[in-house]
Amino acid sequence: MRLLVFGVLSALGSACGVDEDEVVRLKEGESLADAPYCSSVGCTGAYEFCAELFFDFGRSPPLCITDDICERLECANSNRRCAIFDGFPGQVKCID
Secondary structure, eight states, X not given: OHHHHHHHHXXXXXXXXXXXXXXXXXXXXXXXXXXXXXXXXXXXXXXXXXXXXXXTTEEOOOEEEETXXXXXXXXXXXXXXXXXXXXXXXXXXXXX
């Protein structure tokens, strides 16, 4: 039941648009291939946490990422910087 509720909430959250000032992009040569989807209880890695990334096409599904994720990302608006926000799932987006 938890997995179903988590899936529905994730889908609803992902349906929300992303403000163009919040958009992150992968830097050239970077990948998210090592970032598995979060389970309903979170991530299994010791230094991983569950977060959505704010891409130009919308929010990513919740992924298990490490706190150095911003080193692999850049902001679409060069006047902003990447930031990580706590929560379940957390958020990775660009801010002033």
